[in-house]
Amino acid sequence: xxxxxxxxxxxxxxxxxxxxxxxxxxxxxxxxxxxxxxxxxxxxxxxxxxxxxxxxxxxxxxxxxxxxxxxxxxxxxxxxxxxxxxxxxxxxxxxxxxxxxxxxxxxxxxxxxxxxxxxxxxxxxxxxxxxxxxxxxxxxxxxxxxxxxxxxxxxxxxxxxxxxxxxxxxxxxxxxxxxxxxxxxxxxxxxxxxxxxxxxxxxxxxxxxxxxxxxxxxxxxxxxxxxxxxxxxx
Amino acid sequence: xxxxxxxxxxxxxxxxxxxxxxxxxxxxxxxxxxxxxxxxxxxxxxxxxxxxxxxxxxxxxxxxxxxxxxxxxxxxxxxxxxxxxxx
Numbered sequence: 148x149x150x151x152x153x154x155x156x157x158x159x160x161x162x163x164x165x166x167x168x169x170x171x172x173x174x175x176x177x178x179x180x181x182x183x184x185x186x187x188x189x190x191x192x193x194x195x196x197x198x199x200x201x202x203x204x205x206x207x208x209x210x211x212x213x214x215x216x217x218x219x220x221x222x223x224x225x226x227x228x229x230x231x232x233x234x235x236x237x238x239x240x241x242x243x244x245x246x247x248x249x250x251x252x253x254x255x256x257x258x259x260x261x262x263x264x265x266x267x268x269x270x271x272x273x274x275x276x277x278x279x280x281x282x283x284x285x286x287x288x289x290x291x292x293x294x295x296x297x298x299x300x301x302x303x304x305x306x307x308x309x310x311x312x313x314x315x316x317x318x319x320x321x322x323x324x325x326x327x328x329x330x331x332x333x334x335x336x337x338x339x340x341x342x343x344x345x346x347x348x349x350x351x352x353x354x355x356x357x358x359x360x361x362x363x364x365x366x367x368x369x370x371x372x373x374x375x376x377x378x379x380x381x
Numbered sequence: 382x383x384x385x386x387x388x389x390x391x392x393x394x395x396x397x398x399x400x401x402x403x404x405x406x407x408x409x410x411x412x413x414x415x416x417x418x419x420x421x422x423x424x425x426x427x428x429x430x431x432x433x434x435x436x437x438x439x440x441x442x443x444x445x446x447x448x449x450x451x452x453x454x455x456x457x458x459x460x461x462x463x464x465x466x467x468x
Contacts, residue, residue, distance in 0.1 A: 205447075205448070206450055209447070209450065213447070241452070242450060244452075247452070248452060249450055249452040249453035251391075251395070251453060252398065252399065253398075254396060254398050255398070256398050256399065256402060296395055296396075296453055297452070298394075330396065330398075
């Protein structure tokens with residue numbers, strides 16, 4: 148038996164197909180979910196993928212957060228359903244207050260697209276078990292609104308509880324994918340909720356699952372093998 | 382008909398690179414003496430019926446839950462007088 152992992156398509160989603168492909172390559176069964184459908188079709192986990200849902204109007208993720216499918220995702224995430232938000236999906240999770248803080252425009256005001264070095268800070272979440280804490284990975288980053296912000300108290304809480312899941316690695320050359328690419332506070336690339344079932348990050352693991360394309364590495368694949376193991380062993 | 386205006390601004394402690402870019406352009410245009418610019422959003426809501434306390438309370442809820450993200454933004458709600466006899 149394998150796990151069923153849903154990928155939501157909103158109007159403006161871009162990476163739903165890549166996300167489903169990554170899920171399949173990891174050995175799980177991808178399930179296409181539609182933004183207007185409240186029913187999650189008995190999936191065991193959900194991926195909110197990258198793109199520009201609703202054109203990023205108002206704020207990135209702000210309108211998607213109120214779509215019918217999100218009512219169910221929010222309710223079930225609070226009950227423990229594993230949810231991974233990538234890029235626009237991360238923005239939707241902060242707008243839905245499933246993750247603290249907010250996302251704003253990159254500090255340099257430009258769209259950025261490059262391979263990015265990250266450090267896995269927390270390998271105990273539902274989506275990171277196949278990494279080791281401290282491991283450095285390289286996966287693509289492509290966004291306009293990637294600057295993670297939160298008030299000082301929230302940042303201190305995230306740091307104290309080990310809930311910064313991924314951090315941009317800054318001790319290297321920008322040309323090699325090092326550095327904080329967007330002005331995110333504390334170099335935060337991704338965070339987890341306290342329970343470890345909801346994880347969001349700006350860079351794109353689903354674009355780094357086959358050696359043929361992207362970084363030439365498969366550094367993103369463990370996201371999908373991690374959740375599969377977690378679900379199958381549950 | 383009445384108009385309610387909702388102004389949304391980034392919280393003061395949050396960096397506003399767009400505002401900074403505008404501010405930096407000012408000297409080139411011959412504007413001196415502007416030390417800071419912050420950019421926000423303004424929503425104009427045309428309300429059917431009277432803008433009483435209940436209507437304003439509903440708009441306040443709307444601003445708080447949707448028009449602004451209060452994690453990163455502050456907002457104000459005010460009624461704007463619309464000039465009579467436009468028709």
